[in-house]
Amino acid sequence: MPHALRLACIGCGARAQTYTALAARKSDRFQIVAGADPVAERVEKIRRISGRPDFQGFDSAESLLAAGKIADVMIVATQDNFHFKHCQGALRLGYDVLLEKPISTTAEQVLEIERLATQANRRVMVCFVLRFAAFYRKAKEIIQSGALGEIVSIQANEGVNPWHQAHSFVRGHWSVAGRSSPMILSKCCHDTDIVHWLVGRRCVRIASFGSLEFFRPERAPVGAPLRCTDGCPVGDTCPYNALRYTTDMRFPWLAMVYDRAQAASVDEITAWLRTSPWGRCVYRCDNDAADRQVLAMEFEGGVTGTFTMTAFATGRHIEICGTRGVLKGGESYRQHFGTHLILLPHEGEPVRYTVQAEDGGYELHCGGDTGLVNALYDEMTKPPGAPLEAGLDSTVHSHLIAFAAEEARLTRRTVNLAEWQQTTGNRP
Numbered sequence: 001m002p003h004a005l006r007l008a009c010i011g012c013g014a015r016a017q018t019y020t021a022l023a024a025r026k027s028d029r030f031q032i033v034a035g036a037d038p039v040a041e042r043v044e045k046i047r048r049i050s051g052r053p054d055f056q057g058f059d060s061a062e063s064l065l066a067a068g069k070i071a072d073v074m075i076v077a078t079q080d081n082f083h084f085k086h087c088q089g090a091l092r093l094g095y096d097v098l099l100e101k102p103i104s105t106t107a108e109q110v111l112e113i114e115r116l117a118t119q120a121n122r123r124v125m126v127c128f129v130l131r132f133a134a135f136y137r138k139a140k141e142i143i144q145s146g147a148l149g150e151i152v153s154i155q156a157n158e159g160v161n162p163w164h165q166a167h168s169f170v171r172g173h174w175s176v177a178g179r180s181s182p183m184i185l186s187k188c189c190h191d192t193d194i195v196h197w198l199v200g201r202r203c204v205r206i207a208s209f210g211s212l213e214f215f216r217p218e219r220a221p222v223g224a225p226l227r228c229t230d231g232c233p234v235g236d237t238c239p240y241n242a243l244r245y246t247t248d249m250r251f252p253w254l255a256m257v258y259d260r261a262q263a264a265s266v267d268e269i270t271a272w273l274r275t276s277p278w279g280r281c282v283y284r285c286d287n288d289a290a291d292r293q294v295l296a297m298e299f300e301g302g303v304t305g306t307f308t309m310t311a312f313a314t315g316r317h318i319e320i321c322g323t324r325g326v327l328k329g330g331e332s333y334r335q336h337f338g339t340h341l342i343l344l345p346h347e348g349e350p351v352r353y354t355v356q357a358e359d360g361g362y363e364l365h366c367g368g369d370t371g372l373v374n375a376l377y378d379e380m381t382k383p384p385g386a387p388l389e390a391g392l393d394s395t396v397h398s399h400l401i402a403f404a405a406e407e408a409r410l411t412r413r414t415v416n417l418a419e420w421q422q423t424t425g426n427r428p
């Protein structure tokens with residue numbers, strides 16, 4: 001058995017904690033040797049997860065990178081707009097990288113990461129956890145079995161969920177595109193990736209419509225103050241009342257953004273809400289993330305696809321039409337019909353599939369985090385240059401679909417991906 005892979009992480013927040021906790025269960029395969037984060041408590045969490053007395057903690061990415069190459073794989077799990085800098089720094093030191101999505105927030109930087117990784121001959125695995133989730137692996141297996149015949153069209157949708165939208169894309173980290181990235185990238189690059197991965201062909205043309213219509217100042221109830229803590233007249237009935245962080249929305253939502261969510265009293269959380277972004281009225285934030293967006297796509301060979309993102313539904317769904325049958329599935333099927341996927345052959349009886357995942361996860365992420373960490377060892381010990389299950393050779397295009405979609409939405413035109421890449425100075 002070759003040696004265990006030494007893992008270090010830049011950013012010790014929610015995602016890094018998830019991945020390292022899963023890796024720590026496989027001590028024959030992984031050793032967690034270092035972590036960097038300006039928030040000392042988060043470094044301490046990773047130290048505890050590592051269980052290693054020689055774990056090295058750092059207060060910034062810069063200080064960890066200044067220590068040279070002290071591990072085999074760097075997990076880059078900072079916020080979106082730091083990914084480029086931190087991944088670039090790790091690649092330059094000769095690390096293989098497990099990189100959180102999105103690869104970066106501009107198409108140029110995404111392509112530059114691909115160039116740097118090729119130049120350094122290093123592996124970069126992107127955390128597209130849905131590719132490792134039991135649901136999507138089963139869908140891919142059914143497609144590859146030939147049961148659908150030739151794929152003709154794909155429809156996919158993602159219901160973000162109203163509270164999730166408010167937490168992350170109205171009040172939270174990804175609410176302002178200029179500070180992070182547009183919704184179609186920050187949330188839905190998972191979806192452009194999964195559609196691209198399932199179809200197995202490149203996208204050639206794309207159109208998109210969408211906007212922010214609901215979480216806007218003119219939608220605020222009469223008399224609603226700037227903060228829910230300031231005595232809102234509709235606080236009792238507003239589903240977005242931030243005081244819910246002290247009750248039913250404490251877990252998991254508060255815990256994602258407030259380190260003391262477990263221990264804090266209601267008074268402490270309320271005091272925090274008085275100044276925190278998560279205490280603001282959802283109609284009076286500085287957000288510009290779309291709360292609805294549709295994509296119409298043409299793939300090589302004339303395969304057509306649509307994707308819909310909406311704040312006002314919950315869960316992901318797919319419908320794939322082929323010359324021999326149709327495959328449908330998703331969150332509503334799971335919740336209401338007790339099955340994940342249904343194959344409807346054009347001739348013959350329907351077949352139902354229920355998938356099992358090792359961990360709970362949420363919605364159709366089920367098993368994705370575990371699947372990704374389970375795959376990490378084999379992926380990172382493949383010969384350099386060999387294709388990875390979520391390597392840059394396929395995930396870069398998934399990002400370009402998202403960037404082109406945003407271009408199409410903003411310019412109100414259909415974007416030809418090859419032409420767009422050329423005119424924006426990207427690869428032909």
Ligand SMILES: NC(=O)c1ccc[n+]([C@@H]2O[C@H](COP(=O)([O-])OP(=O)(O)OC[C@H]3O[C@@H](n4cnc5c(N)ncnc54)[C@H](O)[C@@H]3O)[C@@H](O)[C@H]2O)c1
Nearest residue numbers: 011012013014015036037038060061077078079080100127
């Ligand atoms: N793959 C998925 O399904 C999935 C799900 C959620 C989030 N994400 C992505 O994961 C990334 C991290 O998300 P998160 O929820 O863990 O965020 P988080 O805010 O919990 O963690 C990010 C951490 O980076 C730290 N940080 C900031 N500057 C730093 C620096 N210079 N050096 C070191 N650390 C620094 C922050 O203090 C924070 O602890 C984001 O890019 C997000 O889009 C992916």
